Amino acid sequence: MDIQLLFFAAVKDHFPDLKKIEVSEGDSIVHLRKILTNTNPDSESILKVSRFAVNQSIVGDDFVLREGSVVAVLPPSSGG
Amino acid sequence: MSVLETYSHISSSPIFVSSELPDIPEMGGFVVFSGIVRNLNEGKKVTHLEYEAYAPMANEMISNILADACKKWDLLHANCIHRVGKLGISEIAVIVETGSVHRAEAYESNRYIIDRVKHEVPIWKKEFYFDGSSQWSKGCVHESH
Numbered sequence: 001m002d003i004q005l006l007f008f009a010a011v012k013d014h015f016p017d018l019k020k021i022e023v024s025e026g027d028s029i030v031h032l033r034k035i036l037t038n039t040n041p042d043s044e045s046i047l048k049v050s051r052f053a054v055n056q057s058i059v060g061d062d063f064v065l066r067e068g069s070v071v072a073v074l075p076p077s078s079g080g
Numbered sequence: 081m082s083v084l085e086t087y088s089h090i091s092s093s094p095i096f097v098s099s100e101l102p103d104i105p106e107m108g109g110f111v112v113f114s115g116i117v118r119n120l121n122e123g124k125k126v127t128h129l130e131y132e133a134y135a136p137m138a139n140e141m142i143s144n145i146l147a148d149a150c151k152k153w154d155l156l157h158a159n160c161i162h163r164v165g166k167l168g169i170s171e172i173a174v175i176v177e178t179g180s181v182h183r184a185e186a187y188e189s190n191r192y193i194i195d196r197v198k199h200e201v202p203i204w205k206k207e208f209y210f211d212g213s214s215q216w217s218k219g220c221v222h223e224s225h
Protein backbone atom coordinates (compact mmCIF):
# COMPACT_ATOMS: atom_id res chain seq x y z
CA MET A 1 0.00 0.00 0.00
CA ASP A 2 1.12 3.56 -0.68
CA ILE A 3 1.62 6.36 1.83
CA GLN A 4 2.40 9.99 1.13
CA LEU A 5 5.53 11.61 2.53
CA LEU A 6 6.29 15.20 3.47
CA PHE A 7 9.86 16.23 4.22
CA PHE A 8 10.96 19.44 5.89
CA ALA A 9 14.13 21.41 6.54
CA ALA A 10 17.27 19.26 6.88
CA VAL A 11 15.42 16.03 6.04
CA LYS A 12 14.38 17.51 2.70
CA ASP A 13 18.04 17.56 1.66
CA HIS A 14 18.12 13.74 1.84
CA PHE A 15 14.87 12.84 0.06
CA PRO A 16 14.11 15.66 -2.38
CA ASP A 17 11.99 13.68 -4.84
CA LEU A 18 10.46 11.03 -2.62
CA LYS A 19 6.79 11.93 -2.27
CA LYS A 20 5.29 8.47 -2.07
CA ILE A 21 6.51 5.15 -0.77
CA GLU A 22 5.17 1.63 -0.64
CA VAL A 23 4.91 -0.05 2.75
CA SER A 24 3.42 -3.37 3.81
CA GLU A 25 0.13 -3.89 5.60
CA GLY A 26 0.78 -3.57 9.35
CA ASP A 27 4.01 -1.57 8.95
CA SER A 28 4.55 1.05 11.64
CA ILE A 29 6.71 4.16 11.95
CA VAL A 30 9.62 1.92 13.01
CA HIS A 31 9.43 0.13 9.67
CA LEU A 32 9.20 3.43 7.81
CA ARG A 33 12.34 4.68 9.58
CA LYS A 34 14.16 1.56 8.41
CA ILE A 35 12.88 1.87 4.84
CA LEU A 36 13.98 5.52 4.67
CA THR A 37 17.37 4.76 6.23
CA ASN A 38 17.93 1.95 3.73
CA THR A 39 16.92 4.27 0.90
CA ASN A 40 19.50 6.83 1.99
CA PRO A 41 21.95 5.69 4.72
CA ASP A 42 23.25 9.29 5.10
CA SER A 43 19.87 10.23 6.58
CA GLU A 44 20.23 7.90 9.58
CA SER A 45 21.42 10.49 12.11
CA ILE A 46 18.73 13.08 11.26
CA LEU A 47 15.98 10.43 11.12
CA LYS A 48 16.97 9.22 14.59
CA VAL A 49 16.17 12.61 16.11
CA SER A 50 13.14 13.40 13.92
CA ARG A 51 9.52 13.15 14.99
CA PHE A 52 6.86 11.71 12.72
CA ALA A 53 3.36 13.10 12.23
CA VAL A 54 0.52 11.24 10.54
CA ASN A 55 -2.28 13.42 9.19
CA GLN A 56 -0.84 16.33 11.25
CA SER A 57 -0.70 14.55 14.62
CA ILE A 58 2.58 13.50 16.23
CA VAL A 59 2.73 9.71 16.52
CA GLY A 60 5.00 7.21 18.25
CA ASP A 61 7.19 4.51 16.72
CA ASP A 62 4.50 1.84 17.05
CA PHE A 63 1.83 3.76 15.11
CA VAL A 64 0.56 1.55 12.29
CA LEU A 65 0.38 3.14 8.85
CA ARG A 66 -2.65 2.91 6.63
CA GLU A 67 -3.24 3.30 2.90
CA GLY A 68 -3.03 6.99 2.02
CA SER A 69 -1.57 8.13 5.35
CA VAL A 70 0.15 11.51 5.00
CA VAL A 71 3.37 11.14 6.96
CA ALA A 72 5.47 14.20 7.77
CA VAL A 73 9.07 13.72 8.83
CA LEU A 74 9.86 16.52 11.27
CA PRO A 75 13.49 17.18 12.19
CA PRO A 76 14.11 18.90 15.55
CA SER A 77 12.27 22.23 15.66
CA SER A 78 14.09 25.52 15.82
CA GLY A 79 11.46 28.21 15.77
CA GLY A 80 11.52 31.34 17.90
CA MET B 81 -2.66 37.04 -0.83
CA SER B 82 -0.42 34.18 0.20
CA VAL B 83 -2.03 30.91 1.21
CA LEU B 84 -0.23 31.34 4.54
CA GLU B 85 -2.41 34.35 5.35
CA THR B 86 -5.19 31.90 6.10
CA TYR B 87 -3.25 30.85 9.21
CA SER B 88 -3.63 33.28 12.08
CA HIS B 89 -0.41 32.21 13.85
CA ILE B 90 1.89 31.80 10.84
CA SER B 91 2.73 34.82 8.71
CA SER B 92 4.74 35.35 5.55
CA SER B 93 4.41 39.12 6.03
CA PRO B 94 6.54 41.25 8.40
CA ILE B 95 5.45 41.37 12.04
CA PHE B 96 5.51 44.67 13.94
CA VAL B 97 5.10 45.51 17.60
CA SER B 98 1.90 47.50 17.85
CA SER B 99 1.70 50.59 20.05
CA GLU B 100 -2.00 49.85 20.58
CA LEU B 101 -2.94 47.56 23.43
CA PRO B 102 -5.91 45.19 23.36
CA ASP B 103 -9.00 47.04 24.55
CA ILE B 104 -9.63 45.08 27.75
CA PRO B 105 -10.55 47.27 30.74
CA GLU B 106 -9.77 44.52 33.30
CA MET B 107 -6.19 44.10 31.99
CA GLY B 108 -3.51 45.40 34.35
CA GLY B 109 -0.45 43.70 32.86
CA PHE B 110 0.54 43.18 29.22
CA VAL B 111 3.77 41.43 28.17
CA VAL B 112 5.20 41.36 24.65
CA PHE B 113 8.10 39.11 23.71
CA SER B 114 9.78 39.52 20.34
CA GLY B 115 12.25 37.03 18.93
CA ILE B 116 14.53 38.99 16.62
CA VAL B 117 16.96 37.91 13.89
CA ARG B 118 20.47 38.72 15.12
CA ASN B 119 23.62 39.12 13.06
CA LEU B 120 25.75 36.59 14.90
CA ASN B 121 25.31 32.96 15.95
CA GLU B 122 27.96 30.76 17.55
CA GLY B 123 30.69 33.10 16.33
CA LYS B 124 29.51 33.16 12.70
CA LYS B 125 28.29 36.36 11.05
CA VAL B 126 24.73 35.88 9.81
CA THR B 127 23.39 37.72 6.75
CA HIS B 128 19.78 36.53 6.94
CA LEU B 129 17.54 33.61 7.92
CA GLU B 130 14.87 31.54 6.29
CA TYR B 131 12.09 29.99 8.34
CA GLU B 132 10.13 27.04 7.05
CA ALA B 133 6.99 25.64 8.69
CA TYR B 134 4.61 22.77 8.27
CA ALA B 135 2.05 25.55 8.28
CA PRO B 136 -1.30 23.84 8.99
CA MET B 137 0.18 21.75 11.80
CA ALA B 138 2.26 24.62 13.23
CA ASN B 139 -0.79 26.88 13.27
CA GLU B 140 -2.89 24.29 15.08
CA MET B 141 -0.12 23.54 17.61
CA ILE B 142 0.36 27.23 18.45
CA SER B 143 -3.39 27.55 18.89
CA ASN B 144 -3.35 24.57 21.30
CA ILE B 145 -0.38 25.99 23.25
CA LEU B 146 -2.25 29.29 23.68
CA ALA B 147 -5.32 27.36 24.88
CA ASP B 148 -3.15 25.43 27.36
CA ALA B 149 -1.70 28.71 28.68
CA CYS B 150 -5.22 30.07 29.15
CA LYS B 151 -6.08 26.96 31.19
CA LYS B 152 -2.98 27.27 33.40
CA TRP B 153 -3.26 31.02 34.01
CA ASP B 154 -6.15 33.43 34.19
CA LEU B 155 -5.37 35.30 30.98
CA LEU B 156 -7.37 38.04 29.36
CA HIS B 157 -5.31 37.98 26.16
CA ALA B 158 -2.87 35.54 24.54
CA ASN B 159 -1.51 35.54 21.00
CA CYS B 160 1.52 34.31 19.09
CA ILE B 161 2.55 34.88 15.49
CA HIS B 162 5.59 33.28 13.85
CA ARG B 163 7.17 34.46 10.59
CA VAL B 164 8.14 32.19 7.73
CA GLY B 165 10.21 32.90 4.63
CA LYS B 166 13.29 35.09 4.28
CA LEU B 167 14.01 37.46 7.17
CA GLY B 168 16.71 40.12 7.37
CA ILE B 169 18.73 41.11 10.44
CA SER B 170 16.61 42.87 13.11
CA GLU B 171 13.31 41.63 11.70
CA ILE B 172 10.87 40.05 14.14
CA ALA B 173 10.73 36.24 13.81
CA VAL B 174 8.11 35.63 16.48
CA ILE B 175 5.90 37.66 18.76
CA VAL B 176 4.10 36.50 21.91
CA GLU B 177 1.55 38.72 23.68
CA THR B 178 -0.06 37.96 27.02
CA GLY B 179 -2.36 40.08 29.13
CA SER B 180 -3.84 39.51 32.58
CA VAL B 181 -5.23 41.32 35.62
CA HIS B 182 -1.79 41.31 37.28
CA ARG B 183 1.70 41.16 35.75
CA ALA B 184 2.80 37.81 37.21
CA GLU B 185 0.47 35.71 35.06
CA ALA B 186 1.34 37.70 31.95
CA TYR B 187 5.10 37.19 32.47
CA GLU B 188 4.91 33.50 33.38
CA SER B 189 2.50 32.52 30.62
CA ASN B 190 4.49 34.43 28.02
CA ARG B 191 7.65 32.46 28.85
CA TYR B 192 5.68 29.21 28.82
CA ILE B 193 4.27 29.95 25.37
CA ILE B 194 7.56 30.90 23.69
CA ASP B 195 9.39 27.94 25.24
CA ARG B 196 6.81 25.46 23.97
CA VAL B 197 6.64 27.10 20.53
CA LYS B 198 10.41 26.89 20.21
CA HIS B 199 10.64 23.25 21.32
CA GLU B 200 7.52 21.65 19.87
CA VAL B 201 6.12 23.49 16.87
CA PRO B 202 7.27 22.29 13.42
CA ILE B 203 9.14 25.42 12.37
CA TRP B 204 12.76 25.36 11.20
CA LYS B 205 15.44 27.99 10.77
CA LYS B 206 18.13 28.06 8.10
CA GLU B 207 21.00 30.44 8.75
CA PHE B 208 22.91 32.12 5.93
CA TYR B 209 26.42 33.39 6.65
CA PHE B 210 28.70 36.10 5.31
CA ASP B 211 31.07 33.50 3.82
CA GLY B 212 28.25 32.28 1.52
CA SER B 213 27.57 29.07 3.44
CA SER B 214 24.26 28.13 5.04
CA GLN B 215 23.05 25.65 7.64
CA TRP B 216 19.80 24.37 9.14
CA SER B 217 19.68 25.04 12.86
CA LYS B 218 20.11 21.83 14.82
CA GLY B 219 17.10 22.74 16.94
CA CYS B 220 15.73 21.06 20.03
CA VAL B 221 16.34 17.32 20.15
CA HIS B 222 13.19 15.87 21.70
CA GLU B 223 14.71 12.61 22.86
CA SER B 224 16.80 14.59 25.36
CA HIS B 225 13.77 16.24 27.00
